[in-house]
Amino acid sequence: MSRKGIPNKITRYDTDVIPRLEDIKEWLIQGDSVRTVCKKLAISPDAWYKYCREHEVLGELVEVGKSVLCNEVEKSLIRLCMGYEFEELKTI
Numbered sequence: 001m002s003r004k005g006i007p008n009k010i011t012r013y014d015t016d017v018i019p020r021l022e023d024i025k026e027w028l029i030q031g032d033s034v035r036t037v038c039k040k041l042a043i044s045p046d047a048w049y050k051y052c053r054e055h056e057v058l059g060e061l062v063e064v065g066k067s068v069l070c071n072e073v074e075k076s077l078i079r080l081c082m083g084y085e086f087e088e089l090k091t092i
């Protein structure tokens with residue numbers, strides 16, 4: 001109930017975003033853009049940014065997902081710059 005005794009309205013955030021928080025985290029870690037995530041959730045980019053501002057949980061999730069991605073990119077760049085070896089196996 002809201003403060004005035006009127007039931008709170010269920011929003012698209014409640015129905016489309018909250019149940020998919022784990023998926024959103026994975027998509028961001030994989031490097032999906034905001035536009036791609038919005039298409040997967042069937043919401044507009046404007047709604048996405050609004051939800052990120054208004055809901056701390058989503059905002060923190062986005063930060064975590066992006067930081068994991070940045071760390072992976074950083075590791076890959078370091079390996080590329082310093083050189084590394086690996087063994088490739090092909091099945092024929």
